[in-house]
Amino acid sequence: MHPAIQPEDVRAAAARIRPLARQTPVLGSAAFDNEAGIRTLFKCENLQLGGAFKIRGASNLVLSLPRETLAKGIVAYSSGNHAQATAIASQYVGAAATIVMPEDAPRSKMEATRRRGANIVTYNRFTQSRETIAAGILKESGATLVPPFDHPMIMAGQGTAALELFTETGPLDALITPVGGGGLLAGCATITKAMHPGTRIFGAEPEAGNDTFLSMNAGERIGISVPDTIADGLRSQKPGELTFPVVRSLAERIILVTDDELRAAVKFLLLELKILAEPSGAAAVAAVLFHKFPPEIRSVGVVISGGNVDFEDLATY
C-alpha cells in the first residue's frame, strides 16, 4: 500500500507551521543518562505552544484551508491536547471552533481550550461516540473536521518534531515517541527514516492502552475497550487506518509501560530536568528510564509529547 505521507510532506509542514508552532528545545541530562544507562536527548514538546506537539498537526491542516472553508468553522474531538491545539490554530486564522471533549477530561485542558475561544461540547466517553456527535455538528454547519491523528496533514505536521530533533542532534541509534492514535509516531518515523535510515524506531504505549502493540503483533488493526490508564492522551482504542500502515512498516516494535512507570518518569523529569510532562507525554521517557530497549542501542531521541497536568494530580505521583 502506498503510504499516506512522504518525507517531503513533513518538510512542507515545517515551513507551513513556522508562524505558529515553536521550535522546542532539545535537552539532555547526565542524571537521566546515568539512571537509564543510555545517552538520551529529549525533544520537549511539553514546552510547545498549547503544551503539546498537537499544534504541529492541527496548524498544518488549518493553515492549508482556503478562506471560504475556514468561514464555515472548524470541528475537532479530543481528550484535551488536540482540542487546545485546534482552538489555537482556529483562533489564529479567525475561524470559529467547536470542540467535542469527554466530560471527564482534565480540567486544565478543558479550561485552556475554552480560553482560546472555542465552543466546547462534552460527552460521556463510556456511553457516547465522539465521532457521531462530531458528525452531527459537521452536517449541520458544513464545518471542516480536524481529526486527532488519522489524516495526512496531521501526520505530516506531527513529524516536524522529529525533523527539528534530528536537524539539531544528528544521527542517533533510535527514536521513540508515545503512541495514541499513531499520528506522532507515523510522522516522526517517516522523516527520521528519510534523514537517517539506520535509526531504529520505537513507540511507547501504556499497558492498559495497548491497541497498537496488539495490532503490530497481529499484523492488522485491533480494537480494545476504553483503556483505564493515567495516560489520558493515549486512550485510543484502535490505531488509525492511515497511521497504522506507516507505523507497521517503519517502527520496530511498541514498548509497553505501566502507570507507575509513567508516574516515576514524570517525577524524574520534574526533579532532574525541571520540566513538567503529563503522564501520556512521559510514556517514551518511561520506556527508556526502565531499560526496555535492546542493549545495543546507545543513544536515543525521545519525544516528550505534552505537559498539561492538573496541579492537584501532581502531588499524588
Next chain:
Amino acid sequence: MHPAIQPEDVRAAAARIRPLARQTPVLGSAAFDNEAGIRTLFKCENLQLGGAFKIRGASNLVLSLPRETLAKGIVAYSSGNHAQATAIASQYVGAAATIVMPEDAPRSKMEATRRRGANIVTYNRFTQSRETIAAGILKESGATLVPPFDHPMIMAGQGTAALELFTETGPLDALITPVGGGGLLAGCATITKAMHPGTRIFGAEPEAGNDTFLSMNAGERIGISVPDTIADGLRSQKPGELTFPVVRSLAERIILVTDDELRAAVKFLLLELKILAEPSGAAAVAAVLFHKFPPEIRSVGVVISGGNVDFEDLATY
C-alpha cells in the same frame, strides 16, 4: 570607583565556560504575557546544568585555575546551588571539593552536591559563621575558595546568562534578575548595558531578605539579620563589596516580592510554561507577574535563576 568587571570579562567568561555550562533556552508564554500585561522572555537557568545559573560563575573561576592550584583542592560555602555548581566544576577538572552548607539546606540540594563527589561540612546558620568554618579549612589545606558571588570571575561568569539572552532576543525595554549577594545582577547588568545602553536594569528580592533594597536606598551596604523567607537562595544578609558598587551604578531599583507571590510565580511557571523554578529562582518572575514594573516598560527579559525544589515542598504551594 573602578568597577570590578568589564563587559569584556563577561565575553571571555562565555568562551571559557562553553565546555561545561549549557546555553539554556529562552521561552515565552502568551498566557504569562496576558496575565502580566507585558511581553516577557524567560532565560531558563533552571534548565542549566546543576539546575541553576551558578555553574556559570563557578566554572569561570575553576577553569581559570592552574593545575598546581587545583591539586590543593576547592572550597565553597553555599545554601545549595552554588555548592552543587562548585562540586560539578571541581569534578570536571578532577579537583577535590569541600562544601560548607547550612544543616537545614534543602535535602535535594545537599544530595545533589554529594552525588557530585564533594565532601560536605554542615553548620548551623543561626549560630555559626560559614566564612569562619571555610577559613579554617582553607588555612589547613591551602585550597582555593570559590566564593558564591563577591569575586570578579564569579560575577563575569554569571553575566553570560544575559549575554546569551540578549544575543537571542535583541534589545528589550528591561532586564530583571533575582538578587541574593548580587553576583548575577552585577554580571548581567554589566553586559546588558554594554549591548543595549537603553535597557533598564532591575533586581528582585524577597521582602524579608531586602538587604540590597535597603542598601540601594541608603547608598551604602546595609546588613540585615538572617532572613526568614521561602527563597532559600536569596537569604544573603549583605550585598557584596564588589557586587554592590556595580549594582548601585547600573540597576534602577530593587523590586520586593512576598513569599506568597513567589509561590504563585512558581505555580504559574509550572502550569503555564511547564518548567519548575525554585522560589528564589522565580523572584524576578513574581515581580513581573504582580505588575511591579513602571508601566512604560513593554518588554522584559527575566532570568529564572534556578529550579532545585524538594518534591514534597511543591504540593504546599
